[in-house]
Amino acid sequence: MKGFFKNVSPVRAIRDLRQQFIRPQEYRWRFIALSAAMTGSIFLVFVGQNYSAMPKPLKVIYFPSFLPGRSDAQIEKGNVAAMKARAAADAEKAADAKVVRDRYKAMGDFFGMDTEKFIKEGDRERAAKRAAQEKRDEAILKQTLKSDGTAPATGN
The missing domain is CATH 1.20.5 (Single alpha-helices involved in coiled-coils or other helix-helix interfaces)
Structure with missing residues (x-):
């Protein structure tokens, strides 16, 4: 491994790159434009995607405590509201999981899996x-x- 780094020099690499740009070649600017376009398109594909590796933080739903003087109707109303909020959160979580599975499926299809x-x-x-x-x-x-x-x- 030591021998490999002995032959690698950033100064020499910059000098070689400069020599390639200075030397006249017929298709030089076309290749430069093509390579820049391909590199730019790859970056555009990745920048356009909007998802992160970390899952969304959990949304904690706190139930109000059973204060003295609450009627059964108030308790039932609070429980129904909490159950609806939980169902909505579960539905959102399921939708997010489906989106992730669809992305993995598309990637697997692309690679022929x-x-x-x-x-x-x-x-x-x-x-x-x-x-x-x-x-x-x-x-x-x-x-x-x-x-x-x-x-x-x-x-x-």
Whole structure:
């Protein structure tokens, strides 16, 4: 490796580049224009894309505490509003995930990959994850509810 860097010199590289520009060649300016156009078009493609590698920060939704004096209707109204906000956030997250999957599919198609196989595999993984979460939720619900399906008294 030492021998490689011995032959590399920035001063010599600049001198060689200057000699290439000074030496008259018939198609020199056409090649320069073509290389500049190709480089510029590559940069334009990357600059035009609008996504980042980091996911969006999570939006935390705080539930108001159960203040004394709140009626059941107020509590229910607050719960419904919170559920709607959660559903909207979940829908936005799903839409963002679909956009990312579409981008990966387009890139895979461009490179000639079998994207359908990957899509089916991802769908199976998401379905298994969803089923496991529903099973955990059901177990928690069974554990917290009485045998007649009502919630136990809290003692308040």
